[in-house]
Amino acid sequence: MDKGLLIVLSGPSGVGKGTVCSVLRNKMPELIYSVSATTRLPRQGEVEGVNYFFKSKEQFQDMIARDALLEHAEYVGNYYGTPRDFVERTLASGKDVILEIEVQGALKVKQKFPDGIFVFLLPPSLDELKQRITGRGTESLDTINNRMSVAVEEMNLLRHYDYAVLNDEIDAACDRIRSIIIAEHCRRERFLPYVTGMKAAIEKA
Numbered sequence: 001m002d003k004g005l006l007i008v009l010s011g012p013s014g015v016g017k018g019t020v021c022s023v024l025r026n027k028m029p030e031l032i033y034s035v036s037a038t039t040r041l042p043r044q045g046e047v048e049g050v051n052y053f054f055k056s057k058e059q060f061q062d063m064i065a066r067d068a069l070l071e072h073a074e075y076v077g078n079y080y081g082t083p084r085d086f087v088e089r090t091l092a093s094g095k096d097v098i099l100e101i102e103v104q105g106a107l108k109v110k111q112k113f114p115d116g117i118f119v120f121l122l123p124p125s126l127d128e129l130k131q132r133i134t135g136r137g138t139e140s141l142d143t144i145n146n147r148m149s150v151a152v153e154e155m156n157l158l159r160h161y162d163y164a165v166l167n168d169e170i171d172a173a174c175d176r177i178r179s180i181i182i183a184e185h186c187r188r189e190r191f192l193p194y195v196t197g198m199k200a201a202i203e204k205a
């Protein structure tokens with residue numbers, strides 16, 4: 001059985017990764033989302049095991065020591081990491097996995113999974129980016145300013161990615177990413193799990 005494809009969606013804080021990822025998963029239910037671990041405190045409404053696995057610093061260090069994380073990074077005062085076992089098992093079972101992670105972590109994943117599909121989500125402008133982070137209402141002014149300065153540095157790393165996708169409009173951004181995933185399946189001569197209506201025709205040919 002072919003392994004699944006690893007899709008890494010990255011980009012600056014507030015660009016809309018979470019929003020786009022969630023709409024994309026509705027459009028592509030076969031795509032499996034990897035839930036990250038973090039030492040950040042839960043925001044209102046965030047659920048353990050759905051949004052994140054919330055960990056103390058000690059628990060997070062322990063995951064690092066056990067090599068339980070595929071990658072991890074410190075981002076604006078908190079640690080974030082991708083649980084290794086879930087990703088490896090899901091890919092081995094032939095399913096596609098999507099990671100929604102910041103840029104340092106994405107570049108570490110690229111070293112381990114050079115065949116992954118690396119997508120950088122871009123805001124229409126820096127002003128719009130700031131408005132989105134601020135409008136979300138989850139961060140203090142200090143944190144917003146820190147995230148904005150990191151965003152400018154992160155944008156310089158765009159060249160390491162396979163694709164840049166503009167998130168001007170949520171549905172349009174999702175459709176662009178969906179097209180990329182389908183095209184990558186075709187390029188690798190893999191069966192298209194997302195175009196199920198085509199299965200019979202492909203098998204007959």
Ligand SMILES: Nc1ncnc2c1ncn2[C@@H]1O[C@H](COP(=O)(O)OP(=O)(O)OP(=O)(O)O)[C@@H](O)[C@H]1O
Nearest residue numbers: 012013014015016017018019132136167168169170
């Ligand atoms: N295309 C868009 N147009 C307008 N607003 C958007 C768009 N995409 C996302 N947003 C809004 O921008 C805000 C930030 O989005 P989101 O939380 O998804 O960003 P993020 O990149 O996941 O942020 P972080 O990295 O900090 O978790 C949200 O309030 C969301 O509703």
Ligand SMILES: Nc1nc2c(ncn2[C@@H]2O[C@H](COP(=O)(O)O)[C@@H](O)[C@H]2O)c(=O)[nH]1
Nearest residue numbers: 013036072073075080081082100101102105
């Ligand atoms: N390197 C990793 N980055 C991650 C992971 N999970 C989430 N993130 C990114 O962190 C920032 C901040 O997230 P927030 O939820 O506090 O706003 C954002 O860019 C996320 O995409 C991970 O496992 N590894």
